[in-house]
Amino acid sequence: MPLIRFDLIEGRSDEELATLLDAAHEAMLEAFKVPAGDRYQLVYQHKPAAVRIEDTGLGIERTQNVLIVSITTRPRTREEKVAFNQLLVEKLEQRCGIASSDVMINYVTNSDEDWSFGHGEAQFLTGKL
Structure with missing residues (x-):
């Protein structure tokens, strides 16, 4: 159920995007x-001039492969988030050649009443999910 949004600089092939997803x-x-x-994933591609991802003073160098991953989800534990962050950067580096320094991850947490998967129903509240 997490909705994952990927913001990246345009120029990747369809195959590269499929591997990333x-x-x-x-x-x-x-x-x-x-x-x-x-599985709910969206890719937003931007022109290079429209992307500014700096390092907040951490000394992190970014390349044109920079990727922002935004996860909208029901509450997750700290352990789940830490595990996801680590697994994601490992898999992106192994399978896509994206350095961990190019991956920025953020979470937007909401609750069961904030989701409708269709028909205007809140399936988490109705018990269908």
């Missing part, structure tokens, strides 16, 4: 223990 889904399945069909 698959790697992120695998990390989510492992860290959050959600069902395999629980």
Whole structure:
């Protein structure tokens, strides 16, 4: 059920994007223990001039592969988030060649009444999920 948004600089091929989405889904399945069909991912591509991701004084160098991953989700434990973060950067580096220094992750947490998967129903509240 997490909704994952990827903001990146345009220029990746369809195959590269598919690999990126698959790697992120695998990390989510492992860290959050959600069902395999629980996949909601969006990619937003931006012109290089429209992206400024600096390092907040941490000395992190970014490249054109910079990627912001925003996860909208029901509450997750600290352990789940730490596991997801680590699994994600490992899988992105292994499968996509994206350095961990190029990956910025943030979470937006909401509650069950904030989700409708269709038909205007709040399926978490109705018990369908």
